[in-house]
Amino acid sequence: MIPELGHFALILALLVALAQAILPLVGAAFDQPRLMALARPAARAQFLLVALAFGCLAASFVANDFSVQNVASNSNSELPLHYRVAATWGSHEGSLLLWTLMLSGWTLAVSIFSRNLPQALLARVVSVMGLVSVGFLLFLLFTSNPFERLLPPAPEGRDLNPLLQDPGMVFHPPLLYMGYVGFSVAFSFAIAALIGGRLDATWARWSRPWTTVAWAFLTVGIALGSGWAYYTLGWGGWWFWDPVENASFMPWLTGTALIHSLAVTEKRGVFRSWTVLLAILAFSLSLLGTFLVRSGVLTSVHAFATDPARGIFILAFLALVIGGSLTLFAWRAGAVGLGGGFELISRESSLLANNILLVVAMASVLLGTLYPLFLDALNLGKISVGLPYFDAVFYPLLAPAVFLMGVGPVTRWRNAPLPELAARLKWALAVAIVTALLLPWVLGRWTPLIALGLFLALWIVTSTIVNLRQRLQSSHRRGLLAKLAANSTSYYGMLLAHLGVAVFIVGVTLVKGYESEQDVRLDTGGSVTAGAYEFRFLGVTPGPGPNYRALTGTVEVRKDGQLIETLRPEKRIYNASGQPMTIAAISTGILGDRYVSLGEPLANDDVRGAWGVRIYLKPFVDWIWVGAFIMALGGFLAVSDRRYRLAVRRRDAPASDAAASVAAAE
Amino acid sequence: MKPRTRRLGWILGGLAVLGVAAAMVLNAFRSNLVFFYTPTQIAAKEAPQGRPFRVGGLVESGSLTREPNTLIVHFRVTDTAKTIPVTYTGLLPDLFKEGKGVVAQGTLGADGIFHASEVLAKHDENYMPPAAADAVKQAHEGMTMKSLVQTQEGGR
Numbered sequence: 001m002i003p004e005l006g007h008f009a010l011i012l013a014l015l016v017a018l019a020q021a022i023l024p025l026v027g028a029a030f031d032q033p034r035l036m037a038l039a040r041p042a043a044r045a046q047f048l049l050v051a052l053a054f055g056c057l058a059a060s061f062v063a064n065d066f067s068v069q070n071v072a073s074n075s076n077s078e079l080p081l082h083y084r085v086a087a088t089w090g091s092h093e094g095s096l097l098l099w100t101l102m103l104s105g106w107t108l109a110v111s112i113f114s115r116n117l118p119q120a121l122l123a124r125v126v127s128v129m130g131l132v133s134v135g136f137l138l139f140l141l142f143t144s145n146p147f148e149r150l151l152p153p154a155p156e157g158r159d160l161n162p163l164l165q166d167p168g169m170v171f172h173p174p175l176l177y178m179g180y181v182g183f184s185v186a187f188s189f190a191i192a193a194l195i196g197g198r199l200d201a202t203w204a205r206w207s208r209p210w211t212t213v214a215w216a217f218l219t220v221g222i223a224l225g226s227g228w229a230y231y232t233l234g235w236g237g238w239w240f241w242d243p244v245e246n247a248s249f250m251p252w253l254t255g256t257a258l259i260h261s262l263a264v265t266e267k268r269g270v271f272r273s274w275t276v277l278l279a280i281l282a283f284s285l286s287l288l289g290t291f292l293v294r295s296g297v298l299t300s301v302h303a304f305a306t307d308p309a310r311g312i313f314i315l316a317f318l319a320l321v322i323g324g325s326l327t328l329f330a331w332r333a334g335a336v337g338l339g340g341g342f343e344l345i346s347r348e349s350s351l352l353a354n355n356i357l358l359v360v361a362m363a364s365v366l367l368g369t370l371y372p373l374f375l376d377a378l379n380l381g382k383i384s385v386g387l388p389y390f391d392a393v394f395y396p397l398l399a400p401a402v403f404l405m406g407v408g409p410v411t412r413w414r415n416a417p418l419p420e421l422a423a424r425l426k427w428a429l430a431v432a433i434v435t436a437l438l439l440p441w442v443l444g445r446w447t448p449l450i451a452l453g454l455f456l457a458l459w460i461v462t463s464t465i466v467n468l469r470q471r472l473q474s475s476h477r478r479g480l481l482a483k484l485a486a487n488s489t490s491y492y493g494m495l496l497a498h499l500g501v502a503v504f505i506v507g508v509t510l511v512k513g514y515e516s517e518q519d520v521r522l523d524t525g526g527s528v529t530a531g532a533y534e535f536r537f538l539g540v541t542p543g544p545g546p547n548y549r550a551l552t553g554t555v556e557v558r559k560d561g562q563l564i565e566t567l568r569p570e571k572r573i574y575n576a577s578g579q580p581m582t583i584a585a586i587s588t589g590i591l592g593d594r595y596v597s598l599g600e601p602l603a604n605d606d607v608r609g610a611w612g613v614r615i616y617l618k619p620f621v622d623w624i625w626v627g628a629f630i631m632a633l634g635g636f637l638a639v640s641d642r643r644y645r646l647a648v649r650r651r652d653a654p655a656s657d658a659a660a661s662v663a664a665a666e
Numbered sequence: 667m668k669p670r671t672r673r674l675g676w677i678l679g680g681l682a683v684l685g686v687a688a689a690m691v692l693n694a695f696r697s698n699l700v701f702f703y704t705p706t707q708i709a710a711k712e713a714p715q716g717r718p719f720r721v722g723g724l725v726e727s728g729s730l731t732r733e734p735n736t737l738i739v740h741f742r743v744t745d746t747a748k749t750i751p752v753t754y755t756g757l758l759p760d761l762f763k764e765g766k767g768v769v770a771q772g773t774l775g776a777d778g779i780f781h782a783s784e785v786l787a788k789h790d791e792n793y794m795p796p797a798a799a800d801a802v803k804q805a806h807e808g809m810t811m812k813s814l815v816q817t818q819e820g821g822r
Contacts, residue, residue, distance in 0.1 A: 344675075344676075382720075385698060386698055388694075389698035521736065579761075580761070612737055
């Protein structure tokens with residue numbers, strides 16, 4: 001019964017989505033308040049229906065209902081409860097349902113928190129989101145029904161992919177999707193602005209918090225995915241330039257450009273067309289990411305689907321959304337206008353340069369990801385694009401972008417004379433350069449790349465200090481606390497996010513510069529030295545787990561002859577699928593990780609014989625993810641800014657009035 | 667500066683930067699492409715020597731041997747028509763098994779042995795890397811595809 005209820009709820013959701021997509025839009029076109037007023041209840045009803053469907057699927061997983069195809073293929077009665085819940089979105093169908101749920105959730109949030117929006121704008125935004133939802137619901141119902149029954153029912157499920165049986169994988173997809181789908185709000189605002197022909201600073205202030213929140217979620221989602229790869233794939237890498245990772249990185253790069261361009265549009269009213277284009281691009285890339293990961297065109301762990309009908313559907317949907325919105329853009333961009341001018345050296349130009357660098361970086365990822373697929377699809381041969389390409393492209397593109405991160409926030413809007421700017425930043429620059437040149441000597445090895453990485457990180461920190469000091473000095477209030485309180489939270493959010501980038505760069509630079517990786521053959525009792533540590537392998541012991549059998553290795557770590565810890569890496573064989581899995585033992589610290597994982601038994605006796613073992617030292621690797629979390633935190637802090645809530649409270653105030661108050665707050 | 671001259675300066679400057687960036691990206695792209703060859707193609711001497719490429723197919727049953735006291739392994743990759751001997755130093759992935767699909771990246775030595783720097787097996791028991799599956803399929807159909815890629819290689 002429950003699966004049928006879920007299926008029925010999905011069908012109803014499609015009908016509601018159709019109404020939501022069409023009626024308010026028509027109402028806005030012909031100025032019919034009663035039609036436009038349908039936007040809110042439709043959004044609410046759709047959310048409830050999709051949530052009901054999702055709940056039904058989750059219930060089927062929890063109850064081990066193996067008469068449902070999806071459950072039988074992706075779960076198992078031995079699977080612990082929390083992973084059965086997570087298995088709801090572990091499959092192709094389930095993850096698309098999660099996508100749709102997120103979309104209806106975002107739509108609901110927009111309809112609740114945007115009460116100050118002009119009715120026509122809200123109607124259009126909700127309609128556009130409804131259109132996207134129609135596409136996804138059709139896709140679910142016609143090609144990927146998560147409630148498909150299996151007759152006769154399977155006696156036992158095939159189990160969730162062991163790689164996904166991990167806490168990181170429980171949270172990674174929902175957070176990633178929150179980000180992906182969150183860009184649909186920015187997209188819908190952009191489309192609504194194109195249709196309405198009105199795009200100004202107020203519009204930018206409305207869409208800004210949504211975009212920033214989506215970006216922050218995406219940042220956390222990507223970081224979790226990267227952390228998961230680091231400790232589950234068992235070979236200590238944290239980013240592989242795998243197409244699946246690229247699929248989430250492209251919207252992130254575009255989204256980063258978008259939040260900066262939105263800032264300029266809000267503060268200065270310029271870059272309007274560019275902002276709209278970025279909003280379209282960011283969401284299109286989110287859709288493309290979904291397509292790449294979900295249609296089975298990639299050869300990767302995420303691509304479970306192999307049904308060509310799905311691929312064609314998503315491709316057609318993609319063409320419709322991207323083609324349609326770009327056509328609309330070409331037709332209406334003129335009405336939106338470009339905005340005012342600015343000088344060569346100004347905050348606008350540094351943000352513009354930053355935007356261009358980010359978009360070029362995104363395009364280079366796109367090329368590296370899609371070109372092999374095109375060649376393959378056209379039967380022109382199989383190729384792959386490896387790590388060296390991305391390394392060769394990313395350092396030169398992102399180094400200047402990061403340098404500009406230090407310059408931009410200190411630079412004045414409109415016109416900033418170069419001598420004045422140089423005078424302001426000279427100490428920050430000098431300190432960053434000298435420290436970056438000396439620090440690698442202290443750390444043990446000097447290479448240009450390490451020095452460059454450290455310089456960029458330090459530069460962000462020193463220029464941020466200059467920026468903050470300048471703000472405090474120019475404040476008329478008395479007392480440090482009062483001066484600090486005079487700045488908006490969105491300003492501190494920006495500083496925090498930038499410092500997060502600095503922390504991230506420190507992590508990347510030091511782990512790439514000083515890591516040590518050894519794959520060694522160790523007999524029981526054998527030992528190997530890495531850095532200041534001695535690792536002694538004491539053999540493996542077999543033992544059972546909840547739904548797997550494990551061989552657990554014992555590795556003692558000594559420093560200066562003193563035992564400091566015992567690491568227990570595992571090799572698991574899952575009962576249901578028979579799939580092997582490596583669980584690394586990682587000792588985490590602020591200065592770096594000690595990482596040990598079991599490779600393979602090298603002798604016939606896998607308990608007493610020799611093993612291949614990976615012994616890695618990963619200095620400062622955790623700074624990578626901590627940096628990403630700080631960036632996201634900065635995003636959330638920025639959104640908590642008073643001025644976004646102020647606008648909500650004064651919902652009856654005319655838009656121009658609200659804009660004036662913001663201008664005054666600046 | 668007049669606004670018009672300034673705008674022109676902007677556009678020219680922007681185009682120049684974009685041009686340099688595009689040239690850099692495309693150059694890095696061209697020099698880092700890794701081509702894929704099947705054992706049959708390698709046997710027909712279509713694969714380059716010295717330049718890294720990928721080979722895919724099945725790990726031939728019974729071909730896996732380890733050198734004692736090292737991490738050096740030898741195995742043969744087959745597309746069921748031809749085989750190529752591969753040597754690799756390091757730990758093999760979890761899903762590496764005789765009779766299963768594999769893709770290896772490395773260079774072809776003058777001795778006809780493929781020296782792998784990387785061995786990939788995919789993350790699902792029932793799943794064969796498409797490149798490996800393709801190699802087997804091509805061998806079955808008895809065709810050696812002269813791809814555009816190779817034509818370019820020859821022309822260079």
